[in-house]
Amino acid sequence: MGSFAIPLLLCYTILSTSIPSTTPTDTITPTQTTRVNDTVVSAGGITELGFFTPSGKPNHWYLGIWYKKISTRTVVWVANREIPLTDSLGILQLTQEGNLQLVNSSGSIIWSSNVSRPVQNPVAQLLDNGNLVVREGNDTNPENFSWQSFDFPTDNLLAGMKLGRNLKSGLDRYVTSWRSTDDPAPSNFTYRLDPSGYPELILRSGDAVRFRSGPWNGLRFSGFTMLVPNPVYTYGFVFNQEEVYFYFELVNVSAVTRVVLNPSGLIQRFTWVDRTRDWVLYTSAQKDNCDTYAMCGTYGSCNINRSPPCWCLNGFMPKFPQDWDNGDWSHGCVRRVQLDCLGDGFVRYSGVKLPDTRGSWFNVTMSLDECQRVCLEKCNCTAYTSLDIRGGGSGCLLWFGDLIDIREYRENGQDLYIRMSASELDTNAGSTAKKQKKVIIAASVVTVVLSTDSFVSKQHYFNESSEQEGQL
Numbered sequence: 001m002g003s004f005a006i007p008l009l010l011c012y013t014i015l016s017t018s019i020p021s022t023t024p025t026d027t028i029t030p031t032q033t034t035r036v037n038d039t040v041v042s043a044g045g046i047t048e049l050g051f052f053t054p055s056g057k058p059n060h061w062y063l064g065i066w067y068k069k070i071s072t073r074t075v076v077w078v079a080n081r082e083i084p085l086t087d088s089l090g091i092l093q094l095t096q097e098g099n100l101q102l103v104n105s106s107g108s109i110i111w112s113s114n115v116s117r118p119v120q121n122p123v124a125q126l127l128d129n130g131n132l133v134v135r136e137g138n139d140t141n142p143e144n145f146s147w148q149s150f151d152f153p154t155d156n157l158l159a160g161m162k163l164g165r166n167l168k169s170g171l172d173r174y175v176t177s178w179r180s181t182d183d184p185a186p187s188n189f190t191y192r193l194d195p196s197g198y199p200e201l202i203l204r205s206g207d208a209v210r211f212r213s214g215p216w217n218g219l220r221f222s223g224f225t226m227l228v229p230n231p232v233y234t235y236g237f238v239f240n241q242e243e244v245y246f247y248f249e250l251v252n253v254s255a256v257t258r259v260v261l262n263p264s265g266l267i268q269r270f271t272w273v274d275r276t277r278d279w280v281l282y283t284s285a286q287k288d289n290c291d292t293y294a295m296c297g298t299y300g301s302c303n304i305n306r307s308p309p310c311w312c313l314n315g316f317m318p319k320f321p322q323d324w325d326n327g328d329w330s331h332g333c334v335r336r337v338q339l340d341c342l343g344d345g346f347v348r349y350s351g352v353k354l355p356d357t358r359g360s361w362f363n364v365t366m367s368l369d370e371c372q373r374v375c376l377e378k379c380n381c382t383a384y385t386s387l388d389i390r391g392g393g394s395g396c397l398l399w400f401g402d403l404i405d406i407r408e409y410r411e412n413g414q415d416l417y418i419r420m421s422a423s424e425l426d427t428n429a430g431s432t433a434k435k436q437k438k439v440i441i442a443a444s445v446v447t448v449v450l451s452t453d454s455f456v457s458k459q460h461y462f463n464e465s466s467e468q469e470g471q472l
Contacts, residue, residue, distance in 0.1 A: 028100075028124040034092040036061060036085075041068055046128040051085070054182040061085035062184055063092060063102055063111070065130050065149070067256060071277055076130055076156040076258060077149050078184040080111040098122035098134050098146055113147045122146075129160045154184065157248075157259040159233065163201070164193040164245025173245070177261040189265045197360035198387070198397055199244050203267060203285075209293045210265060211286055212405065215357045215397065216246075217414060218388035222354040223291070225412035226283055232271070233257060257282065290407040297332020301352065302407040313406075314347065315424040332404070336424065341379035343422040346372065351413030354385060355403040362387055363396045371396030375419065383418045 026043045028034060039050035048068040051061050052075060063079040080102055089105035098119030102111040113134060121137035132149040133142075142148075150161045153175045157163055165172050174192030179185045189210075194202045201213035201221065214222025216237040221227070227235060232255045235248045250257070256272035267285035272278075289295060289309065290302035296310035297319070303309055310324075312333035318324035319331045366374070368386050375381035380400050387395025403418065 026126050028092070028094050030094050030096050030122060032094070036088040036090065040126045042126045042128045042130075044128040045069065047126060047130045049126045049132060051088075051090075054184065056182055057084075059086055061088060061090060064184075065126070065132060067130075067272075070256065070272055072279070074258075074279070075184070076154070076158060077132070078154050079149075081154060081184045081186055083110045085110070094122055094124050094134070096122070100124055100132075100134060100147070115147045117146055119146050130158050131160065154178075155261050159248055159250045159257070162243075162245040162247050163191075164199075164238075164243065165195055166243045167195070168242050175261045177263050177265065180263050187263055189261055189263075191261045191267060193244060193246060194358060195244055196358045198357040198362045199239065200357055201246065203261075203265065205265060211267070211291055211293055212356060213285070214354050215360075215387075217354075217386075218390040220412070222414055223407075224285070225409050226287075227412075294330065294332075294405050296329045296406070298402040298404045299333040299335075300329055300406070301349075304407075305410075313349070313418065315420050332402075335421075337421045339379070339419060339421050344376065344419050345422065345425045346375075346384075346417040347420050347425065349406075349416045349418060351409050351411070352416050353405070353407045353409065354397075354414055354416060355383065355399060356405045357397070357399070359399065359401050361398045361400065364388075364394075366396040368393055368396070371398065372417065374398065375417075381419065383416055385414060385416050389414060 026041060028040060034040060034049075036051045039048050041048050045068050047065055049063070049065050052064050052066070052073065053059075053061055062075075062081070062084050064075040065077040066073050066075045079100075085102070085104050087105050090110075091103050093101050093103060095101060097115070098117075099115050100113040101109050104110050115134060119134065119136055122134055123137045124132065124134050126132050130149075133145045134147040135145050150158075151171060151173055153161060153163075153173060155175055155177045157175055162173050163175070172192065174190055176186040176191075177189040179187045188206045189203065191201065191203045193199050194212075198215045200215045202209055203211040213224055216222075216239075219227065220235070230251075232252050233248050233250050235246070237246050238244065248259075257269060259267065259269045261267055269282040269284070270279040271282045273280050285291070288304045290304045296302045299313050299316045300310050301313055303311070308327065308329075310329040312318060315336055316333035317336050318329075319334045320328075323329075323331060363371075364387060371384045371386070374396065375384040375398050378398070378400070381398050382401060383399040383403055385397050386393035387397045406416075
């Protein structure tokens with residue numbers, strides 16, 4: 001830009017900031033600028049892009065997206081989260097190369113979309129679903145968008161967003177909560193899909209895990225027992241060689257629903273009710289204290305209906321009994337009898353949330369019997385289950401190492417087969433206190449389809465694109 005461009009632009013801005021845009025439009029072109037008093041409204045009048053100031057911060061201006069027809073302004077995306085405008089003289093502009101830029105009154109660019117691929121005839125457009133996109137003027141194919149806000153969520157997950165990773169480009173789409181209700185800057189809370197082992201959604205505070213969804217089982221995430229059919233929206237999970245992500249889509253297009261990670265670290269779904277003109281809490285991912293990550297430590301299980309809620313799985317005992325009796329269950333439990341590999345078998349636990357899968361191995365084609373035989377062959381395999389519970393079960397999910405973050409459910413839990421020594425199998429077989437457990441004793445180690453080399457060289461395996469849907 002020439003040396004006189006910025007002063008002229010600022011002069012124009014100063015003269016026109018008090019004059020709001022009178023022609024609603026859903027697009028921005030390089031010949032237009034969007035000022036503090038202007039807004040961009042999606043074609044259906046559903047969402048709106050503009051500048052806002054949080055409560056109590058009149059000198060902090062942010063570029064955001066909210067719902068147009070909802071009386072309570074609810075910002076679902078923010079561009080300049082960390083660097084607000086400090087006066088009302090900033091502008092949003094689209095460059096000839098297709099970059100969205102937020103420029104302050106000093107002429108400095110405080111936020112940019114940073115599009116790396118130039119666009120010949122760029123247009124920025126706000127869609128009804130709340131997605132702000134940059135595209136070629138005549139090309140509305142979503143696959144060809146050069147940039148979109150849905151790739152860079154803030155604290156809200158909206159219908160049509162992907163929460164997950166592009167395994168080819170490395171793009172990681174995740175949500176980060178506001179620092180406080182009046183400060184949209186990123187906090188320490190993040191909610192993202194972790195692809196190590198078999199993927200699951202994990203909430204972190206900094207590096208510390210606070211909550212996880214459990215793995216997808218074909219119908220729902222293992223820890224989301226409330227995922228049941230409903231007339232408003234559906235869930236889906238896609239996992240193939242190019243990408244892995246979770247999403248939801250509206251069934252009732254007139255419904256307004258969103259998932260938000262709030263400043264306290266709670267993951268909550270809200271729906272808008274016109275009658276009461278308010279957001280109503282539909283569900284929360286964290287239901288009770290048993291959803292606190294590793295509440296009962298390794299080989300401990302949490303049951304919110306027990307007092308105390310933590311107990312050691314049969315065949316295990318508290319690692320530090322005194323701490324355990326004093327209500328500190330974080331160190332978990334240890335085996336009473338160590339495994340000896342060749343004589344081991346399995347105990348089935350029903351109705352549980354599956355343990356942390358970040359150290360797991362999986363195969364989508366194996367049967368449950370094959371899965372059991374593979375686990376028996378590997379002396380460091382500690383548990384197994386079906387990868388997909390639909391249609392009687394299919395696929396194989398194996399754990400190596402300690403099992404952590406197990407809880408029990410009254411309904412919609414899963415079966416988990418935990419490796420035990422032969423002597424503990426006899427003990428469990430004679431127990432009548434735990435009717436949900438069934439002892440599975442292996443007579444011998446069977447040669448299996450997969451070679452040892454495949455376990456050494458691959459952490460996980462899949463051979464085809466997989467898209468699975470469930471509903472909440």
